[in-house]
Amino acid sequence: MSKIKLKFKKRTNESYIIYCEPNIVNSIPKYLHKHKFGKRYCVITDNKIQKIHGNNLQKLLKQNNISAEIISVAPGEDAKSLENIKKICEKLIKLGFNRNDCIIALGGGVIGDLAGFVAAIFMRGLAYIQIPTSLLAMVDSSVGGKTGINLEELKNILGAFKQPKAVFIDSLFLDTMPKAEIQNGLAECIKYGASLDKRFFKYLEKNIPLIYKPEKDSEYNYNQKVLNKIIEISIRLKSRVVQIDNKETGLRRVLNYGHTFGHAIEAASKHKIPHGHAISIGMCLINEKLVRDKILKNKDAQRIKQLLDNTGLPTSLPDNIKKSDLLTLMKSDKKNKNRGQINFVKIKKIGDFILE
Structure with missing residues (x-):
């Protein structure tokens, strides 16, 4: 089992461990008894994940004498709404939850954002842990403490920094995910390689094709060895950045490489384009700009594009979205330093970034 400690020097009480191991979900009751994150637990998930994993987790916890309730919402980006926040908080009040209790976020990035935001504001904050079930959530949103909900077309415009008490990464969850969901998560892994680590980028070029087993009827049967290494390296790269800048005031902005355009694309599509695709x-798009500005060599831009292509990810805007459509949305991006001034994370070569 891999244990990755995310340690904050100035806020040691917010430090936590990320546990990575296939089938670790069955060991979670042991960790909850040992660390006593809460007297009672509430699993927040979506209706789809509840049927696949949520009911089994609740049963497992109760079998181990752990009090566990479950609250589910409709799946999809639209779940990240003020209306759902209100409904979940009302249910927690009705169930008698208080600051001595703990929330479990079970699901993809949407559920992590939603549950984490509830944990940040309910009774001015209570403990929560992350159990991500998608590759995207495993390598990105479950690590680092950023939570958020959407307001109209603006993605994550309302949010808080709330570090979990622990993160449990069980790659066997991915065997219930279609190939498209794996590809969606790999976009963030490629981002880490392109902006932070050229050796990891080379590893991805060589090994992404090995994730998918060639046998018939094996769409949901992935190469766990390769997936686990990609997950672990991605988490280590993100953790190194977050440990230095946990509130996104400086270095952490490098993790937004591709995201200024990406979030605008999601909004322009009314969230029909998945996050990883965007x-x-x-x-x-940012690489094209960097090549025009003579910051990035075209051969590096093409190499990144080729890896994205080989992964099965889109590399150009759909016909119904124009670059001009994105400008207003990008000006409203919460990461901009000055009103109306668009800030981009740039790279000058693979594995080497520039912050404005």
Whole structure:
């Protein structure tokens, strides 16, 4: 089992461990008894994940004498709404939850954002842990403490920094995910390689094709060895950045490479384009700009585009979205330093970034 400690020097009480191991979900009751994150637990998930994993987790906890309730919402980006926040908080009040209790976020990035935001504001904050079930959530949103909900077309415009008490990464969850969901998560892994680590980028070029087993009827049967290494390296790269800048005031902004365009693309599509797909296109668009500005060599931009292509990710805008459509949305991006001034994370070569 891999244990990755995310340690904050100035806020040691917010430090936590990320546990990575296939089938670790069955060991979670042991960790909850040992660390006593809460007297009672409430699993927040979506209706789809509840049927696949949520009911089993609740049963497992109760079998181990752990009090566990479950609250589910409709799946999809639209779940990240003020209306759902209100409904979940009302249910927690009705169930008698208080600051001595703990929330479990079980699901993808949407659920992590939603549950984490509830944990940040309910009774001015209570503990929560992350159990991500998608590759995208495993390598990105479950690590680092950023939570958020959407307001109209603006993605994550309302949010808080709330570090979990622990993160449990069980790659066997991915065997219930279609190939498209794996590809969606790999966009963030490619982002890490392109902006932070050229050796990891080379590893991805060589090994992404090995994730998918060639046998018939094996769409949901992935190469766990390769997936686990990609997950672990991605988490280590993100953790190194977050440990230095946990509130996104400086270095952490590098994690937004491709995201200024990407978030605008998601909004322009009314969230019909998945996050990973939007970030893939976003990386290509910013790279085109960097090549024009003679900051990035075209051969590096093409190499990144080729890896995204080989992964099965889109690399250009769909016909119904124009670059001009994105300008207003990008000016409203919460990461901009000055009103109306668009800030981009740039790379000058693979594995080497520039912050404005």
